[in-house]
Amino acid sequence: MEMKLTKRSVMNNAWKIARNGVKRFGGRASDYIAEAMRIAWRLYLELRAKKGGRIAGIAPWFIKKTFEHPSLVHQIQHESIYKIKKDTEKAYLIEAIATFENGKIEVKNEFWAPKSVCV
The missing domain is CATH 1.10.287 (Helix Hairpins)
Incomplete structure (x- = not known):
């Protein structure tokens, strides 16, 4: 499920x-x-x-709006762990880290996300 x-x-x-x-x-x-x-x-x-411990996910509509390319959307939603670099009253600075090919390639994406779209 x-x-x-x-x-x-x-x-x-x-x-x-x-x-x-x-x-x-x-x-x-x-x-x-x-x-x-x-x-x-x-x-x-x-x-x-x-996903990294503090948040389980980010609303799919927000990721699609922020990262328009389908492969990047898939990578951030399904393959990345989330590391919170900064925490303000209303938003997180998130670093989404995806590792490929047995740890040889690491892709990092950094973005701000409102707490209302994170769970």
């Missing part, structure tokens, strides 16, 4: 997981919501850890 990019989506994903439990085992979604919330939160935390 793909994790979406807002904390509100963690709850939406939990309800999707609960509804899948209903389809598979029967009952009501509310019977499964506690365990589904644990699963959805664990998925979010795993994604955040994979």
Whole structure:
């Protein structure tokens, strides 16, 4: 299941997981919501850890607007880890680092992103 990019989506994903439990085992979604919330939160935390620790992702529309080339958008969304270089009240200075060919090539992209598009 793909994790979406807002904390509100963690709850939406939990309800999707609960509804899948209903389809598979029967009952009501509310019977499964506690365990589904644990699963959805664990998925979010795993994604955040994979991406560097403080943020799990950046809204896709913001990355597409900032970096117009499709390969760069894919690289930043899926292959990069995020390192926060500066933190202001409303934005992060993010360094997106992608490593290719067994660590031989490292590509860095630095950009400001509003905290509202980061999760």
